[in-house]
Amino acid sequence: MSSVDFLIQGIIKALELIFSINPYILSITGVSIKVSGTATILSTLTAIPLAFAISFMHFRGKQGLITLVNTGMGLPPVFVGLFVFLMIVPVGPLGFLNIVYTREAMILAQYILITPIITGISLSAIKAVPRSIIETVHTLGGTQQDAVIETLKEARFGIITAVLAGLGRALAEVGAILIVGGNIARTGSVGGIGEGLSETRTLTTAITSETSKGDISTSIALGIILICLVLGVNILANFFQRRE
Amino acid sequence: MEELIRIESLQKVFGEKEVLRNIDLTILQGEIFAFIGPSGAGKTTLLRILNFFEIPEKGTIKFMGINPEVINIRRRMSLLFQTPAIFNNSVFENVAYGLKVRGIDKKIIEKKVGDALNIVGLPGMEKQNARTLSGGEAQRMAFARAIVYDPQILLLDEPTANLDPANVMKIEEIIKRIRNERTTTIVLATHNIPQVRRIADRVGILLNGELIEVNSKEGIFSKPKDARSEAFINGEMIY
Numbered sequence: 001m002s003s004v005d006f007l008i009q010g011i012i013k014a015l016e017l018i019f020s021i022n023p024y025i026l027s028i029t030g031v032s033i034k035v036s037g038t039a040t041i042l043s044t045l046t047a048i049p050l051a052f053a054i055s056f057m058h059f060r061g062k063q064g065l066i067t068l069v070n071t072g073m074g075l076p077p078v079f080v081g082l083f084v085f086l087m088i089v090p091v092g093p094l095g096f097l098n099i100v101y102t103r104e105a106m107i108l109a110q111y112i113l114i115t116p117i118i119t120g121i122s123l124s125a126i127k128a129v130p131r132s133i134i135e136t137v138h139t140l141g142g143t144q145q146d147a148v149i150e151t152l153k154e155a156r157f158g159i160i161t162a163v164l165a166g167l168g169r170a171l172a173e174v175g176a177i178l179i180v181g182g183n184i185a186r187t188g189s190v191g192g193i194g195e196g197l198s199e200t201r202t203l204t205t206a207i208t209s210e211t212s213k214g215d216i217s218t219s220i221a222l223g224i225i226l227i228c229l230v231l232g233v234n235i236l237a238n239f240f241q242r243r244e
Numbered sequence: 245m246e247e248l249i250r251i252e253s254l255q256k257v258f259g260e261k262e263v264l265r266n267i268d269l270t271i272l273q274g275e276i277f278a279f280i281g282p283s284g285a286g287k288t289t290l291l292r293i294l295n296f297f298e299i300p301e302k303g304t305i306k307f308m309g310i311n312p313e314v315i316n317i318r319r320r321m322s323l324l325f326q327t328p329a330i331f332n333n334s335v336f337e338n339v340a341y342g343l344k345v346r347g348i349d350k351k352i353i354e355k356k357v358g359d360a361l362n363i364v365g366l367p368g369m370e371k372q373n374a375r376t377l378s379g380g381e382a383q384r385m386a387f388a389r390a391i392v393y394d395p396q397i398l399l400l401d402e403p404t405a406n407l408d409p410a411n412v413m414k415i416e417e418i419i420k421r422i423r424n425e426r427t428t429t430i431v432l433a434t435h436n437i438p439q440v441r442r443i444a445d446r447v448g449i450l451l452n453g454e455l456i457e458v459n460s461k462e463g464i465f466s467k468p469k470d471a472r473s474e475a476f477i478n479g480e481m482i483y
């Protein structure tokens with residue numbers, strides 16, 4: 001078999017797996033979306049209030065927080081994975097949670113990974129709102145709260161872009177969830193192609209393991225789905241960026 | 245007329261630059277007071293101080309008969325910025341803003357916004373996105389937004405700078421009308437000397453951060469107290 005045939009075979013098999021709605025692949029996709037989606041929601045709930053607090057309030061340690069956010073934006077996922085792993089192992093400070101190799105641990109790791117990203121991008125979106133908009137709110141009799149609301153409206157597309165950037169990053173990330181989630185799947189009785197169900201296996205971690213196992217068609221199928229998701233998120237982000 | 249605002253030995257410094265120096269001034273209830281002076285004299289800065297956007301280094305400002313809390317004083321006034329900022333929303337939402345934050349009833353808001361737009365010559369424009377207005381329309385919309393909630397003190401920073409002569413006349417008419425009908429006190433900053441002649445009651449001449457003369461309009465145009473005032477008014481000032 002030539003390498004081209006090999007590739008074509010793999011792609012055909014992959015498409016079969018996708019369009020037959022293979023339960024194994026479906027469950028992996030489900031875990032990816034659930035973990036990264038939950039992490040993104042939790043991060044958003046933290047990041048947006050944080051970005052507004054940094055932009056509108058004076059408090060001690062604010063400069064330190066900004067530095068933390070900026071540093072956090074560039075953290076390598078494997079480092080976050082290792083850090084979270086050390087926190088949640090039985091002897092670690094969060095050992096009592098008992099979440100090693102669970103989706104909760106993966107959510108926690110991705111939360112730590114993307115909260116700074118969403119905060120940082122939201123901060124620049126808020127900063128881009130002209131000072132004169134806030135002054136107009138005040139001169140027309142608005143309160144600080146009104147100023148926050150008006151800023152949120154002005155910066156909304158930038159903030160949506162921030163959230164989507166976080167989601168994209170979470171979906172594509174592999175290092176952190178591999179360490180804390182363990183890439184676990186219940187294998188099928190036969191253990192053949194496309195059998196089993198994901199526990200903590202995501203699109204990215206599954207691609208690493210399926211490829212090293214030599215199951216190219218499953219890898220390609222997972223890769224196609226991953227690219228579609230990430231592309232979809234990016235297209236959406238682009239759309240909102242252009243609305244600004 | 246009664247005193248409304250009293251400014252005493254006010255100083256404002258930006259970095260190394262003393263932008264306002266030793267300003268003493270009383271503004272009276274219901275008058276149109278105009279600051280004139282060349283570009284960079286400190287007119288905008290003074291209006292911004294009156295609206296609490298800048299904190300002076302020295303001096304005091306008293307607002308007579310108004311609860312001294314900032315939000316209370318602010319809610320009795322309105323500053324029309326030299327370059328108005330426009331909310332990314334409809335004309336209606338822009339003009340209605342000051343009413344909405346005051347919790348006014350929806351029906352009344354609709355009526356007042358309609359009236360205000362009529363006054364500035366933008367009737368029926370409620371639905372248009374305000375960011376698509378022309379420069380002059382935007383300026384007039386901002387004017388409507390500033391007057392819609394009947395502020396007791398109206399601070400106007402170059403309110404006609406971007407307008408054509410017909411609209412300049414219209415806005416000047418409104419300014420006079422508001423003063424007469426609503427007994428609003430109007431503080432105006434401008435370098436338009438003919439405009440001052442047309443609408444002001446009293447005039448203060450600002451030069452390099454110094455209030456060199458405060459006089460009635462008649463006084464300033466017929467017998468100015470300061471030679472520099474005379475030079476500025478006659479357009480002979482070199483700066």
Ligand SMILES: Nc1ncnc2c1ncn2[C@@H]1O[C@H](COP(=O)(O)OP(=O)(O)OP(=O)(O)O)[C@@H](O)[C@H]1O
Pocket residue numbers: 258259263281282283284285286287288289290326435
């Ligand atoms: N935030 C600021 N920081 C530093 N300098 C400032 C600031 N605001 C104003 N200035 C300076 O203060 C001086 C007075 O400015 P201001 O805007 O009050 O002048 P103006 O009389 O309104 O002029 P114009 O007629 O051109 O509007 C100017 O020299 C300006 O550069």
Ligand SMILES: [Mg+2]
Pocket residue numbers: 287288289326401
């Ligand atoms: Mg000015």
